[in-house]
Amino acid sequence: MINLGNFLTLSTFGESHGTAYGGVITNFPAGLKPDFQEIQRQLDRRRPGQSTIVTQRKENDSVKFLSGVFNGTTTGTPIGFIIENENQKxxxxxxxxxxxxxxxxxxxxxxxxxIRDYRGGGKSSARETVNWVVAGSLARQILPSDVQIQAYVSSVGEIFCEKPYQDLDLSKTDDNDVRCPDPATAERMITRIKEIKKEGNTIGGTITCVIKNLPAGVGEPVFGKLQAELAKAMLNINAAKGFEYGSGFCGARMTGMDHNDLFNEDFTTKSNLSGGIQGGISNGMDIYFRVAFKPVATVLRDQQSVNSSGSTVTVAGKGRHDACVLPRAVPVVENLAAFVLADLFLINKLRKFNNQQSENNRI
Amino acid sequence: MINLGNFLTLSTFGESHGTAYGGVITNFPAGLKPDFQEIQRQLDRRRPGQSTIVTQRKENDSVKFLSGVFNGTTTGTPIGFIIENENQKxxxxxxxxxxxxxxxxxxxxxxxxxIRDYRGGGKSSARETVNWVVAGSLARQILPSDVQIQAYVSSVGEIFCEKPYQDLDLSKTDDNDVRCPDPATAERMITRIKEIKKEGNTIGGTITCVIKNLPAGVGEPVFGKLQAELAKAMLNINAAKGFEYGSGFCGARMTGMDHNDLFNEDFTTKSNLSGGIQGGISNGMDIYFRVAFKPVATVLRDQQSVNSSGSTVTVAGKGRHDACVLPRAVPVVENLAAFVLADLFLINKLRKFNNQQSENNRI
Amino acid sequence: MINLGNFLTLSTFGESHGTAYGGVITNFPAGLKPDFQEIQRQLDRRRPGQSTIVTQRKENDSVKFLSGVFNGTTTGTPIGFIIENENQKxxxxxxxxxxxxxxxxxxxxxxxxxIRDYRGGGKSSARETVNWVVAGSLARQILPSDVQIQAYVSSVGEIFCEKPYQDLDLSKTDDNDVRCPDPATAERMITRIKEIKKEGNTIGGTITCVIKNLPAGVGEPVFGKLQAELAKAMLNINAAKGFEYGSGFCGARMTGMDHNDLFNEDFTTKSNLSGGIQGGISNGMDIYFRVAFKPVATVLRDQQSVNSSGSTVTVAGKGRHDACVLPRAVPVVENLAAFVLADLFLINKLRKFNNQQSENNRI
Amino acid sequence: MINLGNFLTLSTFGESHGTAYGGVITNFPAGLKPDFQEIQRQLDRRRPGQSTIVTQRKENDSVKFLSGVFNGTTTGTPIGFIIENENQKxxxxxxxxxxxxxxxxxxxxxxxxxIRDYRGGGKSSARETVNWVVAGSLARQILPSDVQIQAYVSSVGEIFCEKPYQDLDLSKTDDNDVRCPDPATAERMITRIKEIKKEGNTIGGTITCVIKNLPAGVGEPVFGKLQAELAKAMLNINAAKGFEYGSGFCGARMTGMDHNDLFNEDFTTKSNLSGGIQGGISNGMDIYFRVAFKPVATVLRDQQSVNSSGSTVTVAGKGRHDACVLPRAVPVVENLAAFVLADLFLINKLRKFNNQQSENNRI
Known part of the structure; x- marks a missing residue:
């Protein structure tokens, strides 16, 4: 049970059918006036029951901040928060x-x-990600205001959004239930998910995330490279099976002459197969990465399995589950990425000697 | 500059043309008699000049242990080591x-x-991985002796080893220069690398790594899931662009009914699309993952670039460089994985209360 | 805002007049059945209003555990807890x-x-220690059952308990309101505190803590020496001004011939000026240390001070405050020490190679 | 084996009769031009054989920096350093x-x-502090140039320097062999140490350390209070038995009316019993603390002891040992304090939101 973050850290707790989820964020800077409505809006994007293609469980997912904020402003002291569980069966x-x-x-x-808490998966439930959305959407507010972090569903099963992200209007992602910004592809994805759901089956997919306007310099080689910290965060999401950034696995098929990103005289690059990161440090170009999600394991059909004594049993999924977790995972990916970026963004402020001398706290 | 590991930790130092590489390993258990020849053997697998298809730079990469070992046995105190740089131009x-x-x-x-040390890439040089091979091949010796960690080159450019790892004899990996255990594919890969080299170009590829006999229970959800710690480590390797484990990106195309791994009565599973990890914890089945590497950026042909003033210049790679880094990356992947496993293996020993009471240190 | 503990960690939150205090304990081992009544009993020892010589504020200090415990047993997952604030004025x-x-x-x-939350001192309030008592009294249950951690008030102002701890019956500590196990001294201390209280003044003192039956081997040199971890923990307590262990400051006056603790043939020592710790590691003898507390800063008399504009103002303390914080600090010292010991006790289990091989998690 | 520091970290290695001491400093900021002569000067202050009252062992204690510095400037990458052992018998x-x-x-x-390396105490040797002097004297250069950290010997056995630090000229500390800035007291201390040495005995003492001009705001409550971090560091020094700051143990005898430090209108305080720290954070006044050292355990006379089989043996110290470690501990205290301060000074730079926005790394 290791924390998230290196300087800005998040400790979380909670199980699916326990009393509450929650966490403690430490080292959050003082003097920021959080936009709490935005935090709740991000939670609502993750919430069950928001559309017909996701689970119909009812959870309000309303977060209470217990400390670290005074008169609407962060005080620099640890931020405790809690999301009470409801509707537990x-x-x-x-x-x-x-x-x-x-x-x-x-x-x-x-x-x-x-020992395990078997109710709803206990600690292994993806409901844990509710904590990450809270912490991430708050951490996001540390970043410069023009930094954009936009994730979207880029595939569901065999249905891929063929257009590159540059050709999509990422502000339209939430315009449909599946959160794919290409309307035609979204339509097909939704149809597919409904079929799968009717069958009592589930289906996987991928999420692409694009980060624009992050300043150059963010990332801590050797062991805190930006892509490594993102990969770690993403692979901690339940059901995530893979991560690639920039050219990713396709890049492994290429030659250096084709892959190298040549510079313009303003230090932007003509291509961006590097995915905005070179040597583990952001270079100011767009960062983009893709996360693979396996199909949800809970199917509403009979499966053969075993019990803890090693005897064969039949498991029949019941209850209200997602046939495809991708739409609800979009805000998880975005806000988790935000937490990672905020952590490394803060650390980067300390990496040049001159910066440090600029501020003077003397009495 | 963040360390590797959560309990067993590695701090490293060194630049390509500095005096030396090296590091400090903390919390290494006392009482182990390291096989130093094995450590040197792993270094030799990573060393330049070992075959005609890798860089012909000459580096002995000989490690000296400076502390933490007494009369051939670890003492539990920090293990300092150093690899001196030679043959610097x-x-x-x-x-x-x-x-x-x-x-x-x-x-x-x-x-x-x-500021940067521009000689040979300074800190950003992949020579840093020499440290990881030392630390990883030592940490590997903490694991139960039947744990096998075997990596191999599974693709070079468009040439893929089509056989699944189960159909390969992984003990043959080092039998050829490219480290692909399928001789016919290896032949084609070698030919391709020689072509690319002659052109002054470079090429990417993938490495697959298989871990057998790891006990169940290794991995620390929520934020230290086994796959997440492996992903982080791998994405810190220079040139790595992607990571997937188990079904990986292919799993994202599947349905739950196809993807679920059904249990046998001995708790093994009939299929293993989970890749030996469920909920971030090893389940005793084979763990396997794949890492994508981009082509090396240094090509021996003219490229247009810019200088620090933003003026266009022509860069002509010279010197002795790898046309394909994959064969030398195989021991890096293996030993880095070993370090991650050893760290989580140790932590897992503390996660059950009863275990802790078994040992009694009383006088 | 740094956490407590190195492996077993505690993140806390809460301000004096915020909604709640609480925290997250990570890496707590699974399979322990906590004695929750004991935890509440320790909280009651710290609680305001328990006797006439401490503050008459009313706080129930009732802790709720929100996660990490299932059917009365710890599950190994993070333990979240909360203590709601009441009676806020x-x-x-x-x-x-x-x-x-x-x-x-x-x-x-x-x-x-x-910025600061000025209500009741905000984050700087000693009410934070309520979190430490919860976490410490839980961590204490990890330690072997015969480990005893017993603190008591050894001085109030100029009134010292002259007897060494060996001559005291430490089971009598709670028999009087001031928590000094020597009845005659206790009487004098209580009288002194009542005088001081009547004057609207406050007074300092010292607490001695004795740890018996801790196994040899606990403590992590170089930077995690047992005394150093204890010192850090104790100096984090509000109002603590000093720490000494074993011979302490008196030892600085001695010669080596007088100070050295000679061994018996059973490896106990004839004297114990080392205070049960040699080279930063427990040696199985009693550990004892002393913590100095300054007088509480809040006096109920007029004092001249300044406001944030730098103008002179008169401050008159009002409300319900402790004239002497020592009696209520006794359970804080004990339980905070327990947390430190439990953390280092767990870590020590990993420091010998042979131990680790003894347990086998194979399927 | 835990590291020193929270953001700026030091990992060390080395045993008394091993090949070398050394360490890795991570997160050291880029762009600083270290004064290497000053580092060597601090090492020389700690070195054996520098005067007649300390051990006559000959160790050059010459440090080599292996990385992290290029053209005389720090590059922000980890700083590896090594001090080779010589003159080993x-x-x-x-x-x-x-x-x-x-x-x-x-x-x-x-x-x-x-297992233990029994040569010269192995890892438990105080020679480890050579690493701390290197790292601390480098970290000291991060602090604003007017910050002064000045330690001196304030007692040897029963001989105390009665004057408060304010009445001493701390620039004179190194003018005599014992490092007490009061010449008359120094004379008496030197005489006492010579007597003790002649007897084959050893003697303890205290060191006082004064820090001037540290900006307000340094220190991280709750668990990283400035005094707690200093206490931890100091108690990790071999032979240290106690720590107090400001009024310390004397403060425990006082009343609040006497102890409170009243403010002037410029936010300085009329008295400074707080020792420059309030609530764990520096307030801009002088910080001062005192460390107790026990007498060195190695006496050059016969002592009865036991062997590992539990049989009685006679131990006769031989070789070249310090009769009083205090003079050589002065630079250890100073530079270790410097490391702690630099770490917390850097962290403090991130604790206000506005600061962070002031710097812009955009391309």
């Missing part, structure tokens, strides 16, 4: 107490800890 | 003092730090 | 919004953060 | 292989690690 899960569901974390938690 | 780089090479870290280091 | 503090009270943190918080 | 120690010397760390290292 824990008894729905009693039949799972001794069952290991396929491709869930039931077996591994049991092996690791010798 | 720093004057080769004077023409680069004010030049920003395409897709290198020259520009970003300058922006971030206001 | 925030308007009592409006007159202090722009005033810097002498020897308080008003001025320094303002300089550091540019 | 390891065979002097063979008789101690199985012997536990009184009040040394022989027994505890053996219990903790199951």
């Amino acid at each position: 824990s008894q729905d899960y009693d039949h799972l107490a001794n069952v290991y569901r396929p491709s869930h974390a039931d077996f591994t938690y049991d092996r690791k800890f010798g | 720093s004057q080769d780089y004077d023409h680069l003092a004010n030049v920003y090479r395409p897709s290198h870290a020259d520009f970003t280091y300058d922006r971030k730090f206001g | 925030s308007q009592d503090y409006d007159h202090l919004a722009n005033v810097y009270r002498p020897s308080h943190a008003d001025f320094t918080y303002d300089r550091k953060f540019g | 390891s065979q002097d120690y063979d008789h101690l292989a199985n012997v536990y010397r009184p009040s040394h760390a022989d027994f505890t290292y053996d219990r903790k690690f199951g």
